[in-house]
Amino acid sequence: MSDQEKLIEQLFDSEDDLTEKQKKIIIAAIESFAEKGYASTSTSEIAKKAGVAEGTIFRHYKTKKDLLLFIVAPMMAKLLAPFVIKDLNKVLNQKYDRFEDFLRAMIENRLKFLNNNMDLFKILIQEIPFQPELKEQFKEHIVLKVYDRFKQIVEHYQEKGQIIDLPPTRVIRMAASSIFGYLIARNLIFPEVDWDDETEIEETIRFIMHGLSPKR
Structure with missing residues (x-):
């Protein structure tokens, strides 16, 4: 098979x-x-x-869009969401002393997941901005299920004095933009480049922490 x-x-x-x-x-x-x-x-x-x-x-299927939705709806509900939530929870439920250690585990986890599900990831990234139905499904099945957990993690590291005192939503947006920017470039825009993932991950973390670390 x-x-x-x-x-x-x-x-x-x-x-x-x-x-x-x-x-x-x-x-x-x-x-x-x-x-x-x-x-x-x-x-x-x-x-x-x-x-x-x-x-x-x-x-x-009456239209090409019906075919797209027929594929993506179960993909989101039955395959992508459970795997995303399960894999993310492996990281989210761990206790890391430093925020940068949490970020490193998160990026490595997402990179592995994307490598194993590249076709699905490509379809979602390409179509979510243009298909309102897919955007709502993504929010329902994935974003809303992990947002509260991310918020708790940000507040935890803020209490430890490792992250600047910004609204958690803003911290999540800034960190996610950098991480997904790297993952999208790595897997969709320049997949032919001989990526040094270890170095790229460390540079991405350094960039995020430079902006989020409190001034000493």
């Missing part, structure tokens, strides 16, 4: 009763959306990659 077939099994329950043609369409759509983006992918390209007639796609 291929990796994409395993992914289909994870995304959809047995009661969804997908036909073999539907499975081929979904696999082709995931690969095409990840490679070219939703807007630049035509249903005829998906049909050709899946080895089916274009009309077969429209018998199952």
